[in-house]
Amino acid sequence: MSGTATIDFWFEFASTYSYPAAMRIGALAQASGVQVRWRPFLLGPIFKAQGWDNSPFNIYPVKGRYMWRDLERICAALDLPFTQPVPFPQNTVLAARVALIALAQPWGKSFCQAVYRAEFGSGRNIGEPTAIADVLTGLGQDAQAVLQRAQMDGNKNALRVQTEEAQRLGIFGAPSFFTTDGELFWGNDRLEAALAWAKR
Amino acid sequence: MSGTATIDFWFEFASTYSYPAAMRIGALAQASGVQVRWRPFLLGPIFKAQGWDNSPFNIYPVKGRYMWRDLERICAALDLPFTQPVPFPQNTVLAARVALIALAQPWGKSFCQAVYRAEFGSGRNIGEPTAIADVLTGLGQDAQAVLQRAQMDGNKNALRVQTEEAQRLGIFGAPSFFTTDGELFWGNDRLEAALAWAKR
Numbered sequence: 001m002s003g004t005a006t007i008d009f010w011f012e013f014a015s016t017y018s019y020p021a022a023m024r025i026g027a028l029a030q031a032s033g034v035q036v037r038w039r040p041f042l043l044g045p046i047f048k049a050q051g052w053d054n055s056p057f058n059i060y061p062v063k064g065r066y067m068w069r070d071l072e073r074i075c076a077a078l079d080l081p082f083t084q085p086v087p088f089p090q091n092t093v094l095a096a097r098v099a100l101i102a103l104a105q106p107w108g109k110s111f112c113q114a115v116y117r118a119e120f121g122s123g124r125n126i127g128e129p130t131a132i133a134d135v136l137t138g139l140g141q142d143a144q145a146v147l148q149r150a151q152m153d154g155n156k157n158a159l160r161v162q163t164e165e166a167q168r169l170g171i172f173g174a175p176s177f178f179t180t181d182g183e184l185f186w187g188n189d190r191l192e193a194a195l196a197w198a199k200r
Numbered sequence: 201m202s203g204t205a206t207i208d209f210w211f212e213f214a215s216t217y218s219y220p221a222a223m224r225i226g227a228l229a230q231a232s233g234v235q236v237r238w239r240p241f242l243l244g245p246i247f248k249a250q251g252w253d254n255s256p257f258n259i260y261p262v263k264g265r266y267m268w269r270d271l272e273r274i275c276a277a278l279d280l281p282f283t284q285p286v287p288f289p290q291n292t293v294l295a296a297r298v299a300l301i302a303l304a305q306p307w308g309k310s311f312c313q314a315v316y317r318a319e320f321g322s323g324r325n326i327g328e329p330t331a332i333a334d335v336l337t338g339l340g341q342d343a344q345a346v347l348q349r350a351q352m353d354g355n356k357n358a359l360r361v362q363t364e365e366a367q368r369l370g371i372f373g374a375p376s377f378f379t380t381d382g383e384l385f386w387g388n389d390r391l392e393a394a395l396a397w398a399k400r
Contacts, residue, residue, distance in 0.1 A: 050260055060250055062372045066384060073383075073393070172262045183273075184266060189389040193273070 005198040006035045008178040010166055011112070012043045013096060014055070014089035015174035016071050019120040021188040022113055022175075023080055032195040038109060040099040041166040042092065042159065043174055050172065055089045074188070075120075083123035090119060091127035097150040097159050098132055107139050114138060205398040206235045208378040210366055211312070212243045213296060214255070214289035215374035216271050219320040221388040222313055222375070223280055232395040238309060240299040241366040242292065242359065243374055250372065255289045274388070275320075283323035290319060291327035297350040297359055298332055307339050314338060 009025055011018040029036045047053070057064035068084055075082035095115050102111040114135045118124040124131045133143035149155065166176075170184055177185040177194035185194035209225055211218040229236045247256070257264035268284055275282035295315050302311040314335045318324040324331045333343035349355060366376075370384055377385040377394035385394035 050262070060372070062250070062370055066370065066372065066386060069384070070386070070390075073397075077393075170262055170266065172260070172266065184269070186266060186270070187389075189387075190270075193277075197273075 004035045005033065006037060006180055007194060007198045008037045008039050010039045010041055010171055010174060010176040010178065012041060012174040013092035013099075013112075013115055013119065013126060015043065016057070016067060016120065017074075017188040018175040019071075019116045020074050020078055020080060021191055022116050023078065024188070025191060026109065028191060028195060032199055034195050034198045038099075038103050038112060039162060039166070040096040040103070040112070040159070041163045041171075041174075042096055045163055046167050046172060049167070058088070071120075081117070081121035083121060085119050085123050085125070087125070087127075090125060093159075094129060094132055094147075094150065095126050097155055098136070098146060100155055100158055100162070101146060101150050107141065110139055111135060204235045205233065206237060206380055207394060207398045208237045208239050210239045210241055210369075210371055210374060210376040210378065212241060212374040213292035213299075213312075213315055213319065213326060215243065216257070216267060216320065217274075217388040218375040219271075219316045220274050220278055220280060221391055222316050223278065224388070225391060226309065228391060228395060232399055234395050234398045238299075238303050238312060239362060239366070240296040240303070240312070240359070241363045241371070241374075242296055245363055246367050246372060249367070258288070271320075281317070281321035283321060285319050285323050285325070287325070287327075290325060293359075294329060294332055294347075294350065295326050297355055298336070298346060300355055300358055300362070301346060301350050307341065310339055311335060 007029070009021070011022060025036055047056070052059060055064075057067050072082050099108070099112055099115070102108040115126055115132070118131055118135055119126045126132060129147060133147060136143035136146050169178055171178070171186075173186055175186075175188055175191075177191065179185075179194065179198045183194075183197050185191075185197070207229070209221070211222060225236055247253070252259060255264075257267050272282055299308070299312055299315070302308040315326055315332070318331055318335055319326045326332060329347060333347060336343035336346050369378055371378070371386075373386050375386075375388055375391075377391065379385075379394065379398045383394075383397050385391075385397070
């Protein structure tokens, strides 16, 4: 294949391990010479199809307790601030809709990282529109204008379509990485392997 | 703490990711100067407590399909032979009982690795006593004598006690690594982090 190797980074703002992945992927992809397409989606409908109406970390508390400790260790190793958000999982529909708008702009990745930092770094409830507005304002954007565009039918539908695409690709969790030749890698701990595959 | 750093390696013979972990841990632990205690246990009773009567990879087929491909890639990268075993998961009670006996002997780790190789490398059904007997014979052991000792009440009970200990430690999957200061790490992809923690 000619041209730059590309990888799709599928993330969900409620996903705990998507936080370190979103913080790590930029520098690692650049070092590997891989281009990244950021693809926000919603896990809710995908979990529902598996019979879950909640995060599996809440449904299986033993696994949940482990995950929080594991995430805390990972953040400490990366020097990332960490706070367990309440409630968990958060309502991420608005954040994902805004991300779709934002990622068409130069400040899109910064928006996504700032949302993760607010949620898992500072423990803010990003389900509240004011939290998203604060992130937008912090990036020098007109928060009300962006929020309004995010809530228009066309954009709502675009997020639905993107979530359906994730499901069609066999994505069942986040973060997930999808290569142009159809390889799926799941989890922050598979980021390096996914980039290496994309460069083969 | 004085003395050699130690880590407990909790594994289940039916566990797919325990296969690469069992093959990797020896060299990595030696390079880190960490001693490893091999602790076979059964996931069945632990899964039952979470409401599962089967492998989650069978209960959630989308996740299962991903896992088999992921494991295939991991084995290829490690130059490990790989065959998807049928049936899956296998009945591992006998293998785990024999492992308890074997790990008190110098050939214990070799036995465990040979069982994994038979199962995930050659696709043998290790639920069949003949498969375990063949592994024992291949190691120069008196298969019938070992199998007989493995099926004695005291040994059966020892495996039960060990499985209960795993559950008490908060172990919910395999492979798991447990440090002497009480840190749990889950998954083949956490082996390096667990060894690094043990050496802190």
